[in-house]
Amino acid sequence: MNKKIIFSILHKIGTTKILRTLKSAELTILSLHRISPERDFFFNPITPFHFESLLRYVSKYYCVISFNELDNILQEKKTSKKPLLILSFDDGYYDFIEFALPLLKKYQLPSNHNIVNSCASENKTIWTQRLNHIFNFAKENKIDFEFTFHDKTFALNNFENNWLSFYISTFKKMLELQMDERIFMIKKQEETLNIQAEYRMMNWEEIIECSQNNVEIGCHTFNHDVLSSITNLSILSKEIVDSKIEIEKKIEKKISILALPNGQTNENIERICNKVGIDKILFVDDKLNSIKSMNTNKIKSFHRISMVDESDWEMELRTEMLHSKLRNYVGV
Numbered sequence: 097m098n099k100k101i102i103f104s105i106l107h108k109i110g111t112t113k114i115l116r117t118l119k120s121a122e123l124t125i126l127s128l129h130r131i132s133p134e135r136d137f138f139f140n141p142i143t144p145f146h147f148e149s150l151l152r153y154v155s156k157y158y159c160v161i162s163f164n165e166l167d168n169i170l171q172e173k174k175t176s177k178k179p180l181l182i183l184s185f186d187d188g189y190y191d192f193i194e195f196a197l198p199l200l201k202k203y204q205l206p207s208n209h210n211i212v213n214s215c216a217s218e219n220k221t222i223w224t225q226r227l228n229h230i231f232n233f234a235k236e237n238k239i240d241f242e243f244t245f246h247d248k249t250f251a252l253n254n255f256e257n258n259w260l261s262f263y264i265s266t267f268k269k270m271l272e273l274q275m276d277e278r279i280f281m282i283k284k285q286e287e288t289l290n291i292q293a294e295y296r297m298m299n300w301e302e303i304i305e306c307s308q309n310n311v312e313i314g315c316h317t318f319n320h321d322v323l324s325s326i327t328n329l330s331i332l333s334k335e336i337v338d339s340k341i342e343i344e345k346k347i348e349k350k351i352s353i354l355a356l357p358n359g360q361t362n363e364n365i366e367r368i369c370n371k372v373g374i375d376k377i378l379f380v381d382d383k384l385n386s387i388k389s390m391n392t393n394k395i396k397s398f399h400r401i402s403m404v405d406e407s408d409w410e411m412e413l414r415t416e417m418l419h420s421k422l423r424n425y426v427g428v
């Protein structure tokens with residue numbers, strides 16, 4: 097029996113509801129990126145149609161809040177009849193303005209969007225998207241190519257001609273490199289293939305528009321580097337502090353959120369956050385957040401559930417954590 101059929105049966109017998117009712121003391125945060133009808137084999141955006149289904153679902157069964165509202169709820173020890181949920185976006189793609197914001201307005205829902213400064217200022221393409229672009233181009237045009245790292249070379253035939261395994265392994269290996277090495281390898285590959293990734297990101301004017309329309313802006317670092325891989329403290333400081341200061345200046349509001357790009361935190365990151373008044377660090381690790389254990393004075397780490405483009409009921413089951421509950425058993 098395939099995964100889709102199993103999930104469809106689980107949905108039909110009421111698993112979504114059972115899982116949801118078990119969650120009242122927990123905060124669910126959904127991690128979202130692109131909302132667009134465009135297709136990308138390696139990082140598919142959620143279609144506006146599926147996104148609207150998701151909004152319909154969360155607005156019916158959840159109290160959708162912002163991080164700022166969460167602070168008030170914690171301070172005033174308020175309770176809510178429905179479980180709490182936050183819609184959290186990263187990266188600042190322009191399709192947010194095009195497709196997500198009109199739907200968020202339609203359902204009157206707040207959201208959080210974490211911005212990369214170099215994308216907003218110079219429309220830079222994040223390295224992960226440049227890597228996707230290379231893989232998409234090579235796959236579509238059936239081009240054999242390889243990435244040579246210090247200790248090994250990755251090519252399609254090392255992965256039994258499975259493009260996704262080739263991509264994921266290359267991506268993970270790239271996370272171990274320093275930013276300049278990573279960019280050097282990507283640039284070299286782009287030159288060899290004679291391609292350049294161009295994606296429209298939100299500029300500052302559009303980010304201000306979001307900020308004035310119930311979108312709580314956070315920081316997603318200056319250049320989308322993997323913070324835990326940075327050993328130089330002044331570079332690390334620029335990625336967090338300069339990013340926060342510039343965003344605050346642009347939107348004329350205080351920033352208290354840092355979404356970590358592809359990574360882990362460490363003592364240095366937390367020390368810098370503490371110094372500059374960032375008290376919320378966001379991860380993508382498919383877990384829920386226990387409200388009872390949240391301390392209002394300290395830096396808080398928040399878990400987020402990574403959402404992908406799939407049918408409405410699969411998204412609902414993912415929101416209710418079925419996928420991560422089953423992952424250990426059946427490799428979903």
Ligand SMILES: [Zn+2]
Nearest residue numbers: 186187316357
């Ligand atoms: Zn990101």
